[in-house]
Amino acid sequence: MIPSNDNTMVYCGVDCTKCGKYAEKICEGCKSDQVSGECLTCEPRSCCRAKEYQTCGHCPDYPCSKIEQMFAKWISKGFIDGAKICSGILDEIKNKIVK
Secondary structure, X not given: OOOOOOOOEOOOOOEHHHOXXXXXXXXXXXXXXXXXXXXXXXXXXXXXXXXXXXOHHHOOOOOOHHHHHHHHHHHHOOOHHHHHHHHHHHHHHHHHHHO
């Protein structure tokens, strides 16, 4: 379930290659300095970058209020499947690290 290219899987578990902004070269992915839209103010992104984690799943504090609030926002906007997929990816990463 984890995307094969860690450079295109962003901090919250999204696969950048599935995003239209990435495909249109408007955004180079969350791990780059060229991002757009909500990624500019994304709290999980800022937190992971500051702590130098590859994803939220690599953080010992995962799941935290920042990522939970972001997924709740997605769910409220109808992106239920996206929130489930991303949280599943992060859970899988966390479980591999804890073992």
